[in-house]
Amino acid sequence: MIEIRLHGRGGQGAASASGMLVSAFTEEGKYTCGFPMFGFERRGAPVTTFARFSDKPITEKTMIYTPNCLVVLDSAQLSFPNVYAGFQENGILVANSNRLPESKPHENCKKLGVVDATSIAIEEIGIAAINTCILGAFAATTGWLQLDTLVNILPVYFKGKMLDTNMRSLERGYHETQIVEYE
C-alpha cells in the first residue's frame, strides 16, 4: 500500500486533490480511498488531507503517519518540520515552489518534483487553485498515474470553462515539473 499525505491551505484545493487522486486510482483499477482532516472550514487555514492506494482492499480508517509520498501545495510549509513527520525512506516529495531547493529537503527524500503551480494556476485559471497543476506534477514525479487518467477524470470535477482552464493547468504541471533524484 502507498500512502500519500497532502499539505495545503484552505482554498488551494487540497481536499478535492485527494478526491481526484482517489478517482484517478479507481480509474486505473486500484483499491483506493482518501479523506481530509479538518475542523471548521476556513479559507487560509492549514489543511492536511490523505490518500491511499493498493492492489489489495484497504480497510484502515486512520490518518497517515508514515507517508511514502508528500504533496506540499503551500510552499511556506516546505520548511515546517512537522510536514515531514514519519516520511518514509525512499520517499517522494512533490512541491509547489518557484525554485528548486539548494539542498535535499529531507534525509529520507529520494525523489523531488517541483513545479511553480501558483504561477501556472494564476496564468491559466486566474486564481491560485493549484490542485490540478500539482496533480500533473504528482503524475510526472511518481509515475504512479498516467496523465491520460487524470485527463479522463477531470470532467467529473469541472465543467465548461473551468474544465478547459484546469485541463491546461494539469498538463502544464505535468510537463513543467523539474525532477531531481537524490543518492
Added chain:
Amino acid sequence: MDMVQNTEKVEVVSGNKSAAYGAYVCSPDVIGIYPITPQTSVVEDLTQFIADGRLDAEIVEAEGEISAMASVIGASAGGARTFSSTSSMGLFFMFDSYIMAPLYRLPIVMVNSNRELLPPNTVACSHQDIMEVIETGWIHIHVENCQEILDAIIMAYRIAEDPEILLPVDVCYDGFYLSYLREPVNIPSIEAVNNFLPTQDRPTLGGPNNVFSCIYCGADQEMAELRYRQQDAMEKSKEKLEQVEQEFAQHFGRSYGGQLEEYRMEDAEIALFCMGSHAGTARVVVDQKREQGIKVGLVKLRMFRPFPQERVLTALKNVKALGVIDRSVAFGWKGGHLYRELRSALYGHGLEIPMADYIAGLGGHDITIPLIERVVDETKGIAEGKQYQEITWLALE
C-alpha cells in the same frame, strides 16, 4: 453523466454522498432535512439531485431538526416513503420528534453522522451523540465504509417497511472518518433497487380517506399491549435483518454479516469487539497479529439496537478474553456503552468472559494501529491470567 440512475455504476463519492445516493436510489417521496457538520453535504447533495431533476421528491428544507423529523413523521403517517439526516446537537434538537417516530410505528429511514457533543466546541467524531438516544425504539445500524452506508440504507427500508416490523431505522456512520472519506462506491440502478424494495403494496398507515387516529390510552392494558408489541417488533427485526441481508446478497452480491460480522473468529482465543469505522483498522491489526501467531479475531457489531444478544453469545462462545473498544462514555457508569451492553448480554447467560474496556476516539482522536495493537496485547495477557485494568482511557495513557 446519466441524469437518472438507469444503470449500475461505480463512482468515487464521500460517505455523505453515498448516504444521499442511498436515499436517492430508494426513491423517497418526502425528505425533511437541516444542515449540520459533518452531515451537511447530504443536504446539499439531495437538494442538488432535485434541482437537477434526477430525484422526484418533496424536500422540506426545515428551519431546524425538530421540524425536519416532524415533517417526515407527518408524511410517513400519510403513507410516504421518507428520509432524513442529522448529527450530534441536531439529533438532540430533533429529539421531541425523533422519539415519536417509533411510538407511531412509522417506517422512516434516516442517517446519523456520529459526532461529539458540545461543549467544548468540537465537531469531531465519536459515538457519543447516537449513544444518548439508544433507548428510543429506533433500530440503530452502524457501518464501516462508504459502500456499507449506501447498502445499509437500502436494507433499512426493507426492514422498516416490513409489516411485521414497522419501525424507523437510523443508519449511523462516523463523522469525518466516513462522512468525508472518498471511496469508489457501487451505486445500483433504481430499477434494481425497486425490484428489491417493492414500492407497491407497502403498508401505509393513512391518507385522506383513511382514519389513522389513535384514541386516548390511559393507564390501561392497551398501553402495555402497545409497548409490548413495539418491543416484540424490535426483537423480530434482528432476524429480519439476517433475512434481508441474504436477499440483498442475492440481488447485489454484497453482504455484511447481518447483526454482526465475525472476522477470523473460527479458532480465535481472544477477540476485539467494536463497531464503526475503526473496525476497518482493527481488521488490519488482526491480520498482523495473526501473522505473529496470535489467535485473535474481531467481532464487528452492526446492529446496536436491538442488541443482538444471541449472535454475540454464539460468536464469543470459545473466546478466553475480550478487548472492547468504546467510542463513547456512559456517564455515571464506569465504562463505555458497548462494554456495558456486552456485560449484560454475556454475564448471567453462561459466558462470563474476562474483558477490558478501552475508551478511545473521543473528539476525533485517531484510533491508530498501535493503539489497537496494545488492546490485542493486553487482551492476550488477560487470557493468560495476568492482572488487568477494567477500564482504560487510551488517550490518557
Added chain:
Amino acid sequence: MAEEKTLFKFPKAKRVYEQLGEDRLSNGIIACPGCAEELGLRYVLRTLGQDATLFGIPGCSILMYMGNSQGSYSNVPWFMGAMTNIAAMASGYSRYLQKTKQKGTPIVIAGDGSASDVGFQSLSGAAERGEKIIFICLDNEGYMNTGMQRSSSTPYKSWTSTTPVGEFARGKNKEAKYLPLLMAFHNIAYTATANVGFLQDYVQKLNKAKEAIQHGMAYIHLLCPCDTGWRYPSDKTIDISQKAVDTNYFPLWEAEYGHFRMTYEPKKVLPVKEYISMQGKYRHLKDEDLEEIQEQTDKRYNRIKALAESGEKQAQAKE
C-alpha cells in the same frame, strides 16, 4: 368600507347555515360548558371537514376530537404531534399529498401556547416555506388545559396561576405577543383573526383559508374565551367574544400576502373596561391599569387600521 378586493373569493352567504356541512363532532364531548373552542372546532369541521385531516397537540382541543378508549369523538382523520413541531408535521403530510396529487386539507388545531411559545419556530418555518396547510390557533390566552398558566399570548395584567396576584405582583407584567400580525408579516397567503361571536365572518374566513392553501399557507387566529380560566359564567362566552370586538380589543381583520383589510368594524366603539370587567382574571385591576390597557388596545387597533388603509390606498393607486 371599500368594495371587497380579494384574491381568495368565496361567495358570501346570507346566512351562516347556508355554508355549513355535516356536524362531524359528536355531542356530549368533554369540553367545559360554554367552551368557545368547542364551537370554533365544530365550525371548522362543518365548513372544511369533508376532506380534512386534523393535526392536533396535547391540549383541550385534541381531547374534543380524540375520544376515549371507547371510540373517537369525531369522524375526521386526525394525527397527534407535539406542541413543538405540529406545523412541520402537517407540512410533511401536505407535501406528500402534493407529491402524489391527492386531495385533502391538512388543518392544524393548536393553542396559543404551542403557536406563540414552544412551537413558534416550527410555525414560522412552515410560514416562510409557504407550506399548504391551514393553521388555526385557538387563543385562550394561556395554558388552559394544564390549569391556566401564563403563555406569551397572556394579556397585560391578567391573572394566571403563574402570574399570580400578591403583595408584590398584580398579574402578568408584560404585554401579549400579538401573533396574527407576526404571521401576516411572513407574507403568507392568508392571515385572519376570528371570533366565535362573529360566526359568519369566521366561516367566511375558513372558506377563504381553504382556497388560499392552493397557493400557500393560511393562518387563522381564533379568540377563544375560556370560562374556566378567565373566570366568568359559562353563558357569557358569546357576549365576551362580541365585546372583545366591540371594544377594539380584538379587531377582526384579514391579510392576503400582507395586504390588510378590516372585515368588521363596530358602529360604536365601547371602552375596553366593558370587556375587561366581565372576567374574573382581571378582578384585581385598578383604574390606572385599565387606562394602560385602553392605551394598548387603541395602539394595536390603530396599527392594524393603518395597515388596512395603506392596503386600500395601494389597491386604488393600482387602478
